[in-house]
Amino acid sequence: MASVLVFLDVPALPLPRAARELLTLAGSVGEPVVASARPLETELAEALAAHGARKVYEPAGDLDTVLVAAKAAFLAEAATAEQPAAILLGNSFEDREIAARTGIKLGSGVITDAVAVAPDLAVTKSVLAGSWTSTCRVQAGTPIITVKANSVEPADAVEAGAPARIELPVPEAGPAARVTGRTGKRVSGRPELAEARVIVAGGRGMDGNFGPVEELADLLGGAVGASRAATDAGWIEHSAQVGQTGKTVSPQLYISAGISGAIQQKAGMQTAQVIVAVNKDADAPVFEIADFGVVGDVFSVLPQAAAEIRKRRA
Amino acid sequence: MQEAANRPLNIVVLVKHVPDAQFDRHLTGPGHTLDRSESILSELDEYALEAALQLAEARGGEAAGNRVTALSMGPAAAVNAVKKSLQIGAYSGVHLSDEALAGSDAAGTSLALAAAVRAIADADGPVDLVISGMASTDGETSLVPAQLAERLQLAQVTFASELEVADSADGPLVKARRDGDSFTETVEAPLPALVSVTDQANDPRYPNFKGIMAAKKKTVRVLSLADLGIEAGQVGRDGAWTTVAASAPRPPRSQGTIITDDGSAGVQLVDYLAAQKLI
Numbered sequence: 001m002a003s004v005l006v007f008l009d010v011p012a013l014p015l016p017r018a019a020r021e022l023l024t025l026a027g028s029v030g031e032p033v034v035a036s037a038r039p040l041e042t043e044l045a046e047a048l049a050a051h052g053a054r055k056v057y058e059p060a061g062d063l064d065t066v067l068v069a070a071k072a073a074f075l076a077e078a079a080t081a082e083q084p085a086a087i088l089l090g091n092s093f094e095d096r097e098i099a100a101r102t103g104i105k106l107g108s109g110v111i112t113d114a115v116a117v118a119p120d121l122a123v124t125k126s127v128l129a130g131s132w133t134s135t136c137r138v139q140a141g142t143p144i145i146t147v148k149a150n151s152v153e154p155a156d157a158v159e160a161g162a163p164a165r166i167e168l169p170v171p172e173a174g175p176a177a178r179v180t181g182r183t184g185k186r187v188s189g190r191p192e193l194a195e196a197r198v199i200v201a202g203g204r205g206m207d208g209n210f211g212p213v214e215e216l217a218d219l220l221g222g223a224v225g226a227s228r229a230a231t232d233a234g235w236i237e238h239s240a241q242v243g244q245t246g247k248t249v250s251p252q253l254y255i256s257a258g259i260s261g262a263i264q265q266k267a268g269m270q271t272a273q274v275i276v277a278v279n280k281d282a283d284a285p286v287f288e289i290a291d292f293g294v295v296g297d298v299f300s301v302l303p304q305a306a307a308e309i310r311k312r313r314a
Numbered sequence: 315m316q317e318a319a320n321r322p323l324n325i326v327v328l329v330k331h332v333p334d335a336q337f338d339r340h341l342t343g344p345g346h347t348l349d350r351s352e353s354i355l356s357e358l359d360e361y362a363l364e365a366a367l368q369l370a371e372a373r374g375g376e377a378a379g380n381r382v383t384a385l386s387m388g389p390a391a392a393v394n395a396v397k398k399s400l401q402i403g404a405y406s407g408v409h410l411s412d413e414a415l416a417g418s419d420a421a422g423t424s425l426a427l428a429a430a431v432r433a434i435a436d437a438d439g440p441v442d443l444v445i446s447g448m449a450s451t452d453g454e455t456s457l458v459p460a461q462l463a464e465r466l467q468l469a470q471v472t473f474a475s476e477l478e479v480a481d482s483a484d485g486p487l488v489k490a491r492r493d494g495d496s497f498t499e500t501v502e503a504p505l506p507a508l509v510s511v512t513d514q515a516n517d518p519r520y521p522n523f524k525g526i527m528a529a530k531k532k533t534v535r536v537l538s539l540a541d542l543g544i545e546a547g548q549v550g551r552d553g554a555w556t557t558v559a560a561s562a563p564r565p566p567r568s569q570g571t572i573i574t575d576d577g578s579a580g581v582q583l584v585d586y587l588a589a590q591k592l593i
């Protein structure tokens with residue numbers, strides 16, 4: 001069976017859902033093999049094997065101090081060594097850029113925003129801000145596909161032992177920008193927005209107070225999202241932004257609170273399975289796509305819902 | 315090296331002509347291509363243009379020898395994206411237009427744009443910066459900037475939310491802030507470099523009367539594939555590395571239930587979540 005190379009930019013334990021999804025998807029198309037952007041600890045390599053990886057390619061040193069270019073050069077080398085049937089990556093901005101450059105190096109087409117990959121490598125992708133889907137194919141080189149989170153149900157881990165490990169020299173990346181400083185995002189204890197199954201998002205209507213949004217998100221084990229109006233106002237960090245220029249999400253449940261639902265916001269969330277909206281303005285465009293809408297004040301509806309959830313769980 | 319400091323910059327800004335997202339957009343025809351009848355300058359490229367104009371103005375603008383060239387690739391009507399850029403303030407414009415470009419994917423687009431940037435350098439001198447938007451609002455792939463950096467072998471500074479060009483002993487350096495998915499970075503690169511900017515980078519200016527009048531005097535250079543030494547089969551549908559076999563609108567979301575809060579909406583909301591097995 002042909003192998004499918006899965007690129008993991010920041011592998012960590014516990015293995016993120018996004019990585020498990022990619023391995024599961026790779027396993028449905030061929031034999032999963034991993035290219036890791038950094039050398040791995042034994043437990044991490046074993047965790048990858050437990051999720052299906054037969055083989056892991058690792059760089060002999062750090063790829064981290066230059067942007068993208070080095071990671072793309074490394075992935076291209078791993079692909080040249082492995083000759084896989086396809087290459088899968090996540091759909092983050094950085095993943096897409098690594099895919100982009102690897103595509104040029106390998107003479108391979110790149111398809112972004114995949115929501116499904118068939119065994120014959122036909123790719124279903126979400127296009128036009130989530131309002132259309134299309135079926136695409138790569139017809140030159142090794143298909144390189146970036147896959148949106150929540151596209152497959154990750155398989156459970158199995159007993160596996162250690163994968164074969166192959167070290168590749170750190171490639172010459174060519175001209176590249178240097179990272180001069182990096183601050184990690186505050187760890188919130190909440191799930192990552194891009195992979196969360198439940199998202200409660202607030203907008204201009206939250207008027208500077210995200211408390212009710214956070215409370216409901218925590219009760220539902222969800223992530224907190226925001227519209228651009230709320231991040232621009234500085235009520236919440238920019239990384240919480242959902243939409244055309246923020247994150248695109250496809251959770252099971254998206255609760256939109258005090259967000260009008262302009263096209264740029266919808267672009268990020270309209271593939272959610274269930275959309276609930278709370279907004280004072282009955283004409284807000286978000287109600288056109290909401291499965292359940294409440295015309296009402298976020299500051300009374302959200303706390304009442306939170307209290308009701310607590311009561312039912314008690 | 316004294317004369318290196320504050321030397322004028324030669325900047326190329328990528329501007330794409332895209333269907334207006336405010337209207338209903340759809341894919342049509344055997345190639346499943348986008349209906350481009352109601353098209354405008356991509357709103358995300360306005361941030362790229364603004365960034366270019368600010369960097370040039372910080373060094374004395376056009377009078378001091380800086381260049382800001384708006385470059386668009388697309389059908390005849392795409393010249394409107396270049397013209398709008400000239401009205402906003404770009405100093406000159408280039409329109410890469412050729413029948414054979416229709417249906418290009420990101421690989422073909424980056425191939426043609428890279429050749430156009432080289433042609434601009436041949437005509438006007440070395441290009442210091444290529445600045446683009448973070449994504450187009452139609453294809454939304456974000457592949458083009460990184461692919462251009464790869465093809466032109468430029469240092470890549472993508473998704474910049476703050477941007478400056480500072481002078482150093484070794485020549486100008488581009489410094490940027492970049493908001494990744496899980497971190498914020500500061501990065502720097504020597505010129506020449508490729509930069510893509512996010513919508514956090516600045517507040518784009520609007521064309522004013524003076525700009526609109528001035529734009530009438532500016533010329534748009536039109537380039538064809540032959541001018542760039544590219545063969546038709548390398549781009550367009552024939553040269554594309556990806557193909558679309560089918561497309562369909564997402565099934566419209568079935569009309570949901572909308573209630574008006576009578577004091578119990580929070581409880582009704584929880585009833586709904588429970589019925590959907592979401593809590």
Ligand SMILES: Cc1cc2nc3c(=O)[nH]c(=O)nc-3n(C[C@H](O)[C@H](O)[C@H](O)COP(=O)(O)OP(=O)(O)OC[C@H]3O[C@@H](n4cnc5c(N)ncnc54)[C@H](O)[C@@H]3O)c2cc1C
Pocket residue numbers: 109110111112127128328329330331347348356358359362385386387388417418419420421423445446447448449450451452453454455456457458459556
């Ligand atoms: C619905 C849809 C889905 C698609 N999916 C894919 C896919 O998965 N893979 C693929 O390879 N192609 C795909 N394409 C084709 C691709 O989007 C276009 O062909 C496009 O030319 C290149 O990518 P982009 O517009 O997404 O560019 P992006 O990389 O998103 O654009 C970033 C920036 O590059 C600059 N730029 C891009 N194109 C031009 C241009 N013509 N002129 C000037 N500046 C430009 C602009 O500054 C723009 O803001 C898709 C097209 C459509 C309509």
